[in-house]
Every structure is written in structure tokens, then in C-alpha cells.
Amino acid sequence: MPGFTSTSEKTAVGPHLRLRIVICGAGLGGLGAAIGLARKGHEVVVLEGASQLSEVGAGIQIPPNSMRVLDAYGLSKRLQQWVERPRNIALRRYATGQILGVTPLHPRLTETYGFPYLLIHRADYQRILHEEAKSLGVEVQMSTRVVSVNTEVPLVTTETGQEFAADVIVGADGIRSRVRESVIPDQVIEPSSSSNCAFRATVTSDDMLSDPEVAHLMSDVNANSWIGHRRHVMAYPIRQGAMYNLVMSHPGQAAPGKWNEPGNLDEMKATYDDFDPVLKRVLGKVKGCLKWKLADLPPLTNWVSKSGRVVLIGDAAHAMVPYLAQGASMAIEDGAALAECLSRVQSQDQISQYLGLFETVRKSRCERIQECSRLNGERWHMPDGPEQEARDRALGKDHMSEEATATNGEDSHPNLWSDKGFQPWLFGYDVFTETSQALDRAEQSKFGQ
Ligand SMILES: Cc1cc2nc3c(=O)[nH]c(=O)nc-3n(C[C@H](O)[C@H](O)[C@H](O)COP(=O)(O)OP(=O)(O)OC[C@H]3O[C@@H](n4cnc5c(N)ncnc54)[C@H](O)[C@@H]3O)c2cc1C
Structure with missing residues (x-):
């Protein structure tokens, strides 16, 4: 991509155990995880209930934090043919179109975080992930709806009665997740409309x-x-x-x-x-x-089953309202983090420890983004009046500029994409480094023993 140099691809490493992993759901989250896990040498099967891949809706934004992952998977070049690269996110007054404030994306954001902010058709995004997963040897089985999960074996059963046993089962089956019912069997979790x-x-x-x-x-x-x-x-x-x-x-x-x-x-x-x-x-x-x-989900009590063999990712774990355009991006980060965690497993009895670490690394970040997505929406949706006028004045200020006062809170800019504290935390996040450092710390402390 012009103005963007791809980093070297991360390749499979280490003498870890080759696990059989069944992923339920071939959305962006499930396919992203399949690629990350297959690249680490695991045997991956994806079960998708729909008869064909059809990402509904059209456009989706790919921010730099997930572009980092896609680039590490070697997908930058293929994406390039299908994307648009916006100059700014521009917030406009609804009635007049007057620009109230901008978040500069290209070249500023690309240069700051090393990866671009892109716009893509969901179907193109999903197709690219699907092709890549298949080329890595992932088996993607369509028309295969999961109806129950035995978390102890562990094993999934489909609506036709087929059974798929695995070392690890991943619930990437979206906001109305069926897998979630087995991970949190004692609660009824309804999406919050x-x-x-x-x-x-x-x-x-x-x-x-x-x-x-x-x-x-x-x-x-x-x-x-x-x-x-x-x-x-x-x-x-x-x-x-x-x-x-x-x-x-x-x-x-x-x-x-x-x-x-x-x-x-x-x-x-x-x-x-x-x-x-x-x-x-x-x-x-x-x-x-x-x-x-x-709709979004309330924070869940746990993402990993008591047995330590079934884990939730993507919207199944942390569906969010789209006002920060980060839902799929978090699902892509989840897949990368999960692959890092499972690449440390050397024996079957370690699986639950490493899935527990995955949950620790991902849960707080995703829950903060869920909360901030709601907050960003509330700020956009204010009624006209003095508060909105004050917001509009603040939107016009460039909080990311050199002169702006450094802040750590997310409250300083009414548009969180432009907040000096929040933006680097959101877009500059390196899921590979963050996860492997957390794994190193846990291993050094022998998992807190
Ligand atoms: C209006 C809107 C705009 C958005 N814009 C953005 C954006 O710009 N950027 C961004 O990052 N995110 C955005 N998002 C969020 C993003 O769309 C989701 O977070 C993301 O698609 C979630 O991916 P997923 O794979 O976890 O779940 P899903 O996309 O829901 O995929 C789940 C898959 O599992 C399958 N499945 C379900 N049940 C079963 C079963 N029992 N057995 C087998 N398969 C099953 C489904 O058919 C589906 O293919 C937006 C969301 C909305 C609503």
C-alpha cells in the first residue's frame, strides 16, 4: 500500500502441542481466529451454520489496531485491491453538513500507529479471510449448525447429529451465541437492545x-x-x-x-x-x-468454560454498539491473542491455564471498548442546546496536536477517536506484544503460584 510498509509476517513458532481446534462460526471473528491458529500449526475446523458466507450490511471500517494483525497474517497486499483509504473521520452538524471536527486518518494516523485505517465491503473482507484460512489448511464446513456443546469432552453436536470432538472449542457464533450457553450455563444472557x-x-x-x-x-x-x-x-x-x-x-x-x-x-x-x-x-x-x-452484551462473568476447554471470542463474548467501529476489530485481535496463548501449550493439562490467560488479557480491553462505544454514541446523539454547542466547540479542537495538553482520561475530547489518551490505547495496541508479555509474566510467576 502506498505510504504503508508491511511488517514482516509472523510465522509459526515453537515446540508447542499441535491442538485440534473446532471454531463455531465463520464470521470475521471465527475466520480471523482460524488464520491465527492455523499459522501456529494447529489443526482447525470451522463450523458455520449458514449455507454460504454472506456478511450482511455493506461497509466496515478496519482500524490500525486490527490492520496490524491482518498485516502480520500477510493480508495487506490482498486487502489493498478492495479497500478505500479515508483522509479523515469527519463529524458533521446533522442539519447543515458543517464539519464540526475531524480525526485525521491518512497520513497522520497511518504514520503514528504504523498501520492504515481502511474501509472495505464486508463480503470482500470475509472472502479474503476465508480464502486465507483455506489456503492454510483450515476446513470450513458450511450448513453445519452447532446445537450443543459438551464442555467436558469437549465436543460439539450439530443439528444433524454430527459430533466434532476437539482439544479446544471456540465460540465465535455471534451475539446470539449458542456456545455461550454452555460456557455460562447458570445464567440467561440476553443481548441488551x-x-x-x-x-x-x-x-x-x-x-x-x-x-x-x-x-x-x-x-x-x-x-x-x-x-x-x-x-x-x-x-x-x-x-x-x-x-x-x-x-x-x-x-x-x-x-x-x-x-x-x-x-x-x-x-x-x-x-x-x-x-x-x-x-x-x-x-x-x-x-x-x-x-x-x-444491541450489545453486558460484561460476562467468564469467557472460558469451567472445564477450561471452551472459549468465547468476538461478538459472542463482547458484542458492542458500533459507535467506535471496533466490534470486528476486537474479534480479529481476539483471534491473534488466542493463537499466541495456545502457542505456549505443551501438554493437554495446560490448556485451561492458557485459555484463562487469554480471558485475562482480552476481557478488560474489550469491556472498556464496549463501554466507550456506548459513550461515544451518547455524545453524538445529544439534543440541540447549550451542552451540544459546548460539545461542538470542543470537537473543533485538535486534541492530538503537539500543543494539546496530554491527558490520560477518555473524557477530554467529545469524540473518543480523537482523544489524546484514548486514541493511542485504542489504535496503537499491539496485541502480539501485549499478549506475549502477559504470557511471559505469567510463566515467570508460574501462573501466580
Ligand atoms: C451497524 C454496524 C456497523 C458496524 N461497523 C463496524 C466497523 O466499522 N468496524 C468494526 O470493527 N466492527 C463493526 N461492527 C461490528 C461487527 O460487525 C461485529 O463485531 C463483527 O462482525 C462480529 O464478528 P463475529 O465473527 O464475532 O460475529 P458474527 O459476525 O455475528 O459471526 C457469527 C457467525 O457464526 C455463525 N453462527 C451463529 N450461530 C451458529 C451456530 N449455532 N452454529 C454455527 N454457526 C453459527 C453465523 O452464521 C455467523 O457467520 C458493526 C456492527 C454493526 C451492527
Whole structure:
């Protein structure tokens, strides 16, 4: 990628035990973990309930913290053909489109953290991960829905009665995880529905470029977010300018966990009737939309079964609202951390210790990001008034500049992506180093004994 030098790929290491690992779910989290684990030499099988891979929704943002992982997996070059590289995240006044504040992405963020911030179509992202997993020898079995998990053997049973035994079972089966029921059998865990839904839609580049009022949104690539009371629209080009992607958050009802309910176009347009005329022109070009309920999970008591053989990752462990665009990114980090942890296992009886360490390393980071995602959304969704005016004034300040006062808290900037303390913690995180250092410390202390 121009302006971005790939680091050398991390390769399989060490005389660890080769484990048989069954991953339930071939979403971005499950496939990412499959790649990380296969690269360490483990035997990996992925069981996916759907008959084909079809990431619903269109665009997704890949921030530098997960690009670090994808780059280490050797995927930067392949991604390059499919991504857009935005200059900024621009927060805009909902009614006028006036830019309230920007988070500079390229080149500043790329140079600061060593990895770019990219925009991609989910289907392209998932296809690239799937191809890579398969080329590493991972078996991905479609139409294989897991219905129960015996955490002691451990073993998964599918709806057709097939059984898959493994050394480790990974629940990467999303917010409505079936595997989670076996990891936390004594609690009923319901996703917490937010009061907001999201419409998702795309507009073709022909429709965008033929309208001089909106064509600039395709040529000047930014992730634009028009923010207003309880509503916002995040929009950006994807597929190297082939389409414009829109995610529209608003108060509303939809069945939780259903990802592809058709949305009503008239309702969608009416919801944003008082928004920027430029955005409304874009919405006028939308020919169909999907709608779903936004939800997250409460912090779970544990991610690893009592038996120490079954572990949750991704949305199954820490689904979050999308207001920091980090859900998939955390799932990708999880896969890398899990692979680091399991690459230290030298005997079967050590598996539970290393899965416990995985949980320790990942849980606090993911839970903080869950919480901060909610907080970022609340700040975007303020009603008009003095508080919003103060927020807008603060948004206009560049807290990342040299002159800005260093802070450690996340409260200093109303946009957490631009917060001087939070941003490096979020985007600069090196999951490989953090995990292996935690593993070294635990091993030196003989796991706290
Ligand atoms: C509107 C919106 C915008 C977002 N934008 C971003 C963004 O820009 N950047 C970002 O990083 N994140 C974003 N996210 C979050 C991101 O989409 C999720 O965090 C991520 O996709 C979770 O991946 P996962 O693999 O853990 O779960 P999922 O994507 O839910 O995948 C789970 C897989 O498991 C399968 N499955 C389920 N049950 C079973 C079963 N019983 N047996 C077998 N298979 C099963 C499913 O079919 C699915 O393929 C956004 C989310 C939303 C809602």
C-alpha cells in the first residue's frame, strides 16, 4: 500500500502441542481466529451454520489496531485491491453538513500507529479471510449448525447429529451465541437492545458521480458522520469507489438478532428529513435498505468454560454498539491473542491455564471498548442546546496536536477517536506484544503460584 510498509509476517513458532481446534462460526471473528491458529500449526475446523458466507450490511471500517494483525497474517497486499483509504473521520452538524471536527486518518494516523485505517465491503473482507484460512489448511464446513456443546469432552453436536470432538472449542457464533450457553450455563444472557436501530444501504457510484451536488463525497474520501439528536448517518465509499455505503442509526424497533429485515425507504427518508440537504440527495438515490436493532452484551462473568476447554471470542463474548467501529476489530485481535496463548501449550493439562490467560488479557480491553462505544454514541446523539454547542466547540479542537495538553482520561475530547489518551490505547495496541508479555509474566510467576 502506498505510504504503508508491511511488517514482516509472523510465522509459526515453537515446540508447542499441535491442538485440534473446532471454531463455531465463520464470521470475521471465527475466520480471523482460524488464520491465527492455523499459522501456529494447529489443526482447525470451522463450523458455520449458514449455507454460504454472506456478511450482511455493506461497509466496515478496519482500524490500525486490527490492520496490524491482518498485516502480520500477510493480508495487506490482498486487502489493498478492495479497500478505500479515508483522509479523515469527519463529524458533521446533522442539519447543515458543517464539519464540526475531524480525526485525521491518512497520513497522520497511518504514520503514528504504523498501520492504515481502511474501509472495505464486508463480503470482500470475509472472502479474503476465508480464502486465507483455506489456503492454510483450515476446513470450513458450511450448513453445519452447532446445537450443543459438551464442555467436558469437549465436543460439539450439530443439528444433524454430527459430533466434532476437539482439544479446544471456540465460540465465535455471534451475539446470539449458542456456545455461550454452555460456557455460562447458570445464567440467561440476553443481548441488551439499545433504543436505536440501524438502516443500512448503498448507492452506486454512477448515481453518486452523475450528481454534481454529491459527487465530491466519492472523490474526497472521508468517513463522514452527520450527528444529531438520537440519530446519525455514517457514510463512506467502498470497493474502490464502486459504491457509497450508509449506516443510519435512529430510534426504532426491529427484532433483535435479525440482521437482514427489509427496511422501509419512506420511513428511512422521513427519519432524516431535517438533515443536511446534501445527505438527503444521497438518501434519495437509495433503492433498498435493511434494518436491524443495535444491541450489545453486558460484561460476562467468564469467557472460558469451567472445564477450561471452551472459549468465547468476538461478538459472542463482547458484542458492542458500533459507535467506535471496533466490534470486528476486537474479534480479529481476539483471534491473534488466542493463537499466541495456545502457542505456549505443551501438554493437554495446560490448556485451561492458557485459555484463562487469554480471558485475562482480552476481557478488560474489550469491556472498556464496549463501554466507550456506548459513550461515544451518547455524545453524538445529544439534543440541540447549550451542552451540544459546548460539545461542538470542543470537537473543533485538535486534541492530538503537539500543543494539546496530554491527558490520560477518555473524557477530554467529545469524540473518543480523537482523544489524546484514548486514541493511542485504542489504535496503537499491539496485541502480539501485549499478549506475549502477559504470557511471559505469567510463566515467570508460574501462573501466580
Ligand atoms: C451497524 C454496524 C456497523 C458496524 N461497523 C463496524 C466497523 O466499522 N468496524 C468494526 O470493527 N466492527 C463493526 N461492527 C461490528 C461487527 O460487525 C461485529 O463485531 C463483527 O462482525 C462480529 O464478528 P463475529 O465473527 O464475532 O460475529 P458474527 O459476525 O455475528 O459471526 C457469527 C457467525 O457464526 C455463525 N453462527 C451463529 N450461530 C451458529 C451456530 N449455532 N452454529 C454455527 N454457526 C453459527 C453465523 O452464521 C455467523 O457467520 C458493526 C456492527 C454493526 C451492527
